Amino acid sequence: MPPRSVSTREIARHNGADDCWLVVNNQVWDLSDFAPNHPGGAETILRYAGRDATAAYNEVHGPATIKILPATQLIGQLDLSSVDETWTSKSTIQAPSGDTRPPLDAIFSAHDFEDAARSSLSKKAWAFYSSAATDLISHAANQSFYRRIWMRPRLLQNVLSVNTQTTVLGAPFALPVIAAPVALARLAHPTGEKGIASAAASKSIGYCIPITASFPAEEITATAPDHPYFFQLYVNRDRVASEAILHRIWGLGVRVLFVTIDTPVPGKREADERVRSDEAISMPMTGTRASQDHKGGGITRTTGSFIDETLCWDDLAWVRAHWRGRLVLKGVQSVEDALMAVEARVDGIVLSNHGGRNLDTAPPALLTLLELGRHCPHVLRETEVFVDGGIRRGTDILKAICLGARAVLIGRPVMYALSYGKEGVEHLIDIFGSELQAAMKLVGITDLSQAHRGMLNTQDLDHLVVRDLTRRAKI
Numbered sequence: 001m002p003p004r005s006v007s008t009r010e011i012a013r014h015n016g017a018d019d020c021w022l023v024v025n026n027q028v029w030d031l032s033d034f035a036p037n038h039p040g041g042a043e044t045i046l047r048y049a050g051r052d053a054t055a056a057y058n059e060v061h062g063p064a065t066i067k068i069l070p071a072t073q074l075i076g077q078l079d080l081s082s083v084d085e086t087w088t089s090k091s092t093i094q095a096p097s098g099d100t101r102p103p104l105d106a107i108f109s110a111h112d113f114e115d116a117a118r119s120s121l122s123k124k125a126w127a128f129y130s131s132a133a134t135d136l137i138s139h140a141a142n143q144s145f146y147r148r149i150w151m152r153p154r155l156l157q158n159v160l161s162v163n164t165q166t167t168v169l170g171a172p173f174a175l176p177v178i179a180a181p182v183a184l185a186r187l188a189h190p191t192g193e194k195g196i197a198s199a200a201a202s203k204s205i206g207y208c209i210p211i212t213a214s215f216p217a218e219e220i221t222a223t224a225p226d227h228p229y230f231f232q233l234y235v236n237r238d239r240v241a242s243e244a245i246l247h248r249i250w251g252l253g254v255r256v257l258f259v260t261i262d263t264p265v266p267g268k269r270e271a272d273e274r275v276r277s278d279e280a281i282s283m284p285m286t287g288t289r290a291s292q293d294h295k296g297g298g299i300t301r302t303t304g305s306f307i308d309e310t311l312c313w314d315d316l317a318w319v320r321a322h323w324r325g326r327l328v329l330k331g332v333q334s335v336e337d338a339l340m341a342v343e344a345r346v347d348g349i350v351l352s353n354h355g356g357r358n359l360d361t362a363p364p365a366l367l368t369l370l371e372l373g374r375h376c377p378h379v380l381r382e383t384e385v386f387v388d389g390g391i392r393r394g395t396d397i398l399k400a401i402c403l404g405a406r407a408v409l410i411g412r413p414v415m416y417a418l419s420y421g422k423e424g425v426e427h428l429i430d431i432f433g434s435e436l437q438a439a440m441k442l443v444g445i446t447d448l449s450q451a452h453r454g455m456l457n458t459q460d461l462d463h464l465v466v467r468d469l470t471r472r473a474k475i
Contacts, residue, residue: 003074003076003077004075004076004077005076005077005078005079006028006075006076006077006078006079007079007082008078008079008082008083008084008087009082011023011028011050011051011078012050012051012087013050014030014049014050015049015050015051016049017032017035017042017046017049018032019032020032020035020045020046020049020050021049021050021075022045022048022049022050022051022052022053023051023052023053023054023078024053024054024057024066025054025057025058025063026054026077026078026080027066027074027076027077027078028074028075028076028077028078029066029069029073029074029075030073030074030075031045031069031073033073034069034073051090052078052087052090058186058190065282100119101116101119101120101419102116104420104423104424104427107420107424107427107431108431109392109393109431110392110393110413110416110417110428110431110432111392113413113416113417113419113420113424113428114412114413114416116416116419116420117129117188117415117416117419118130120419121187121188121419122187123275124187124275124276124277124297124299125187125188127271127272127274127275128184128187128272128299128300129182129187129188129412129415129416130271130412131269131270131271131272131357132267132269132271132355132356132357132360133267133268133269133356133357133358133359133360134267134268134270134360135360136356136360137356137360137361138353138356138359138360138361138362138363138364139355139356139357139360140356141356141364141367141390142353142355142356142364142365142366142389142390143390143392144390145364145366145367145390145461146366146390146391146392146393146395146396146399148460148461149366149399149456149457149458149460149461150456150457150460151395151398151399151439151442151443151455151456151457152443152454152455152456152457153442153443153444153455154443154444154455155444156444157444157445157446158446159440159441159444159445159446160446161446162437162440162441162445162446162447163446163447163448164176164433164436164437164440164448165448166406166407166448168206168384168406168407169230169256169326169328169347169348169384170228170255170256170326171206171228171256172204173204173205173206173407174203174204174205174433175203175204175205175397175429175432175433175436176397176401176405176406176407176408176448177205177206177397177407177408177409177410177429177432178205178206178207178208178230178386178407178408178409178410179196179199179200179205179206179207179208179409179410179411179414179425180208180388180409180410180411180414181208181209181210181211181212181232181258181260181330181411182210182411182412182414182415183210183212183213183283183299183300183303184212184213184214184281184283184299185213185214185415185418186214186215187214187281188415188416188418188419189418189419189420189421189424191418191421191422192213192214192215192418193209193210193213193214193215193220194215194219194220194223195418195421195422195425196414196418196422196425197209197220197221197223197224197227197229198223198224198422199422199423199425199426199429200224200227200425200429201223201224201226201227202224202426203426203429203430203433205429206228206230206407207227207229207230208229208230208231208232208258208409209221209229209230209231209232209254210232211231211232211233211234211245211283211285211286212234212283212285212286212303213283213284213285214283214284215284216284216285217231217248217249217252217254217285218248218252221252221253221254225253228255228256229252229253229254229256230254230256230257230258230328231249231254231256231257231258232257232258232259232260232330233245233246233257233258233259233260234260234263234286234304234306234307234308235259235307235308235311235315235319236286236306236307236308237306237307237308237309237310238306239308239318241287241306242322243322245285246322246323247322250323250324250325254325255325255326256325256326256328256347257319257323257325257326257327257328258328258329258330258350259319259327259328259329259330260330260331260354261311261329261330261331261332262330262331262332262333262352262353262354262358262359263304263307263331263354263358264307264308264309264311265304265307265309266298266300266301266304266307266358267300267354267357267358267359267360269298269300269301269357270296272296272297272298272299272300273295273296273297273298273301274296274297275297276292276297277290277291277292277297277299281299281303283303286303286306287306288302288303288304288305288306289302289303290302290303300357313340313344316344316346326347326348327346327347327348328346328347328348328349328350328384328386329341329346329348329349329350330349330350330352331350331352331353331354332349332350332351332352332368333351333352333353333362333363333368334363334368334371335368335371335372335375335376335379335466335469336469336470338351338368338372338376338379338385339376339379341383342379342382342383346383347383347384348383348384348385348386348406349383349384349385349386350365350386350387350388350409351365351368351369351372351385351386351387351388351405352365352387352388352389352409353365353389354389355388355389355411355412356389364389364390365387365388365389365390366387366389366390366399366400366403366461367461367464367465368387369385369387369400369403369404369405370403370458370461370462370464370465371465371466372385372404373403373404373453374465375466375469377404380404384406384407385404385405385406386405386406386407386408386409387400387405387408387409388408388409388410388411389411391408391410391413392413393432393435394431394432394433394434394435394436394437394438394439395435395439396408397432397435397436397439398436398439398440398443398451399456401448401451402451402452402453402455402456403453403456403458404453410432413428414428443455
């Protein structure tokens with residue numbers, strides 16, 4: 001029996017707390033009974049009673065979420081022939097008043113994408129992506145430290161042809177760039193992580209899928225099934241749950257695991273706490289939802305209760321027992337821990353202060369990379385070292401490569417570019433690629449293998465490098 005066709009006029013009559021119909025993806029639902037039990041509060045549902053809630057729903061939920069409701073609550077299909085200007089004008093999410101976001105062909109840098117996202121993202125999305133810990137000292141230093149390193153060009157070189165290709169953890173990429181595992185990409189655009197995955201595949205860069213994604217990993221990898229994805233894991237205090245996730249990810253063909261080690265507890269991100277979430281934001285792979293409490297509405301804090309605070313070096317044996325592929329530790333912030341990671345025979349480390357979002361005054365990854373180069377350069381040869389945080393230009397990428405990094409992870413700029421959808425992320429990758437090529441030619445090299453520390457003047461930062469290492473034993 002075909003579904004009942006429901007007109008907009010009929011839907012509009014059911015606009016109260018006791019009689020609440022709304023439209024999601026052209027399906028008409030009766031949420032009168034569900035609204036009082038909605039995790040995000042009844043007011044979220046009732047705000048759209050008698051209206052089309054598709055845009056608000058798709059901002060934070062996957063297509064299958066609403067289908068957990070009883071089939072009896074599905075009234076029928078929206079009669080598209082009844083949609084008129086009056087109905088459309090009541091759509092749930094309007095463009096912000098005065099939105100002057102430029103067209104994509106007027107975006108020339110990662111900074112342009114950030115400015116556009118500031119004016120176009122919802123207040124909650126902007127607060128979540130842009131916020132950092134407490135006084136934002138580490139966040140600011142992440143970018144400023146790159147600006148304190150000067151290039152030392154060698155000229156009169158034949159730079160007609162430049163090669164930016166590299167191999168990262170066994171995967172060949174066109175650029176030494178990985179889209180970082182940032183949570184809840186759907187807040188930036190309905191395509192969410194699927195848009196990032198598609199762009200990464202089309203431009204041949206890495207993408208590390210976060211366990212805190214808006215979609216299940218199965219839906220993300222299906223976007224470009226042959227692409228060599230990586231996966232990021234926060235270890236669950238319920239280890240059986242983490243083991244089940246690892247089994248699922250392995251079954252999808254992913255062979256590289258990034259375990260985040262810098263977040264035993266979430267950092268205090270005050271800008272995120274100040275903005276109340278309009279929707280019940282959920283993470284299908286962790287089974288957690290954002291909420292509002294007496295401390296505020298911070299997404300990371302309210303969704304991160306599953307993270308295991310007891311995770312320690314001894315637990316790497318447990319990880320190895322359940323993961324046969326390559327293993328990378330994300331969040332290393334000292335030479336001492338880098339040495340321990342090498343001794344543990346991991347395949348890679350990410351030098352990172354989590355974008356300045358956890359421990360404020362934690363060192364920028366660039367400083368840790370400088371310390372590693374001074375005290376233990378063999379680490380750069382024995383394992384693949386990556387950096388993230390503060391990278392906004394092709395010159396930043398080249399500086400990291402010159403200092404020994406294999407590749408860089410880029411987080412916030414990808415989220416800001418995603419506000420334009422997949423095409424925005426592709427455009428950002430093209431910008432980084434062209435900037436990197438120009439920087440290589442201007443400094444006098446034609447292949448990333450030719451990059452070395454002698455191409456840089458780091459004296460403005462060298463005095464910040466620690467002189468002596470502490471004991472290497474576990475604390």
